[in-house]
Amino acid sequence: MMKIKAFFLILAFSAIGSQLAAQDVLSPSRKQAIDSLALEKVRDLSKYISIIGNKDTPWSEANRVIERTLELFADGAMMGVSSINREEVNYYGVREYLERLMALNYDRVNIQWYNIQYISDLERQPDGKYVGVITIYQRFEGVTKEGLKYVDVTKKDVTVYVERKTTQISGRIIGFWDVMLGDIRVTETKPGN
Amino acid sequence: MHKFRLLLISLALLPGLLPAQSFNSLLGDESILHAQTKQVNQFFRRFNAEESTSGDRYFPGDKDYRNSDLRKRYLGILFDNQNASITDPLKLSFIEDVMRPAQPHFLDFHGGQWFTEVLTEFTYMGKKTPVTIYMKLEEENQGYKWVITNVYLSSFHEMFHNLGKDDQRFLHPMSHELDFMNLVRVFKDKAYVEQYTASDYHPDYLTLFLYEFKKGNLVFNTVKDVKFHFFQVPGWYFELSEFNRPGTNAGWLISGLMKINDNDKELLLKYLYHE
Incomplete structure (x- = not known):
């Protein structure tokens, strides 16, 4: 399913790509197309986090989803986590972060995502890749066996790398924009009183 | 909606x-x-x-x-x-x-015309130490990156606190005739050695910081705060x-x-x- 989706994305972007000679210049319309692709990856991430954190998810399924989640990320991506009472950032590898989420000691966990996302501009790096940040908000609720409830709202600033790549389909070289997720900054926040 | x-x-x-x-x-x-x-x-x-x-x-x-x-x-x-x-x-x-x-x-x-000031924490000589890192955006290959322009670490500044103070410590103008044998006086006391430098001398704290880091004396812990100056x-x-x-x-x-x-x-x- 994933491969089929990737194939269609490739085709979609090759159509965009063939219209312009300057392949690595981002016009507003192209940026919007890439934003949608990036947002789709972030939505996949949100969905996977909810599944991994859910106590009803079987252990083997959660592990499978962790592997799927890791496919979204560039190598070496990290999670930098801080809370309202602790200003310093604690660093975790993505796998470590997800495994900790899976192992949280709650009887019930409910992860919800706010219907809000903020997409930054894409800025070109010296290596030619583009980088942007998508901000999303998550509400976490964990209930212990004893009925004690823990709730937090976290802001997640997700790095998005966009790179121009080519692939060969039926002898034709086709260009496409590949999107990978990078480091994520996780900040506890208090939106309301 | x-x-x-x-x-x-x-x-x-x-x-x-x-x-x-x-x-x-x-x-x-x-x-x-x-x-x-x-x-x-x-x-x-x-x-x-x-x-x-x-x-x-x-x-x-x-x-x-x-x-x-x-x-x-x-x-x-x-x-x-x-x-x-x-x-x-x-x-x-x-x-x-x-x-x-x-x-x-x-x-x-x-x-x-804008830059960032990032408050970090390092362990310096085994002790948790705040270090302020200043950075600006720099262009390279039609792209951009944040680069470190300066650092502030209080112990570095304290090390050079006698710089610019009026004092009577100097190498007299005929020292050369004595093969600068009086250099022994310059390096006798760590606290005042900077007073023997030229008037336009400014310590390069960034180099000092990188040197200490490369020597293994500074170990990065975390970022604590970020602000920008416009x-x-x-x-x-x-x-x-x-x-x-x-x-x-x-x-x-x-x-x-x-x-x-x-x-x-x-x-x-x-x-x-x-x-």
Whole structure:
């Protein structure tokens, strides 16, 4: 399913790509197309986090989803986590972060995502890749066996790398924009009183 | 639903119309998150009126790109309202200046004249030590990157605290005739050695920092705080900080504002760099 989706994305972007000679210049319309692709990856991430954190998810399924989640990320991506009472950032590898989420000691966990996302501009790096940040908000609720409830709202600033790549389909070289997720900054926040 | 949300956000952009408390109780969390300035990127866009109230980017040629009415409303919500030193007349004067019809001023991400100050914690010689790292954006291969321009570590500065002080320590002008045998006096006391350097000597703290890091004496622990200093608006300086607090007056906001001339700017830069 994933491969089929990737194939269609490739085709979609090759159509965009063939219209312009300057392949690595981002016009507003192209940026919007890439934003949608990036947002789709972030939505996949949100969905996977909810599944991994859910106590009803079987252990083997959660592990499978962790592997799927890791496919979204560039190598070496990290999670930098801080809370309202602790200003310093604690660093975790993505796998470590997800495994900790899976192992949280709650009887019930409910992860919800706010219907809000903020997409930054894409800025070109010296290596030619583009980088942007998508901000999303998550509400976490964990209930212990004893009925004690823990709730937090976290802001997640997700790095998005966009790179121009080519692939060969039926002898034709086709260009496409590949999107990978990078480091994520996780900040506890208090939106309301 | 979408229109309703836009209306609510528009209301948030009218400062003073509704107090934060009633805003929270009426609209709930999500609208508050919409109103907060969530990224530095969003601060730039709002400052310039380059996005809609729902956060969609406006591009040159779009009807509302840099629209002055929208900009005026955005500028009004970009200040830390809890900072008494940013008075209403000062704020107003700044907004008038940046919106001057004949010559409006916009922020430019790639325009220089702004830098960041990142408060970090290292372990230095086995002890937790705050280190301030200053960075700016630098262009390379048609792309950009943040580069370290300076650092502040109090023990480095203390090491050179005798620099520039009037003292009677010097190598007399005929020392050469004695094969500089009196150098022994220069290196006798660690506290005063810098007084024997040329008057234009300035310690390079960044090199010192890198040297100590490479020697293994400095180990990075964490980032504790980030702020930005802007000199892009002629005649003005402002500081940008992130406020993680409930309500709509949160996120990236102007946390300091000063009218400055060129002389003030030099002094202020020295102050910011702890020089």
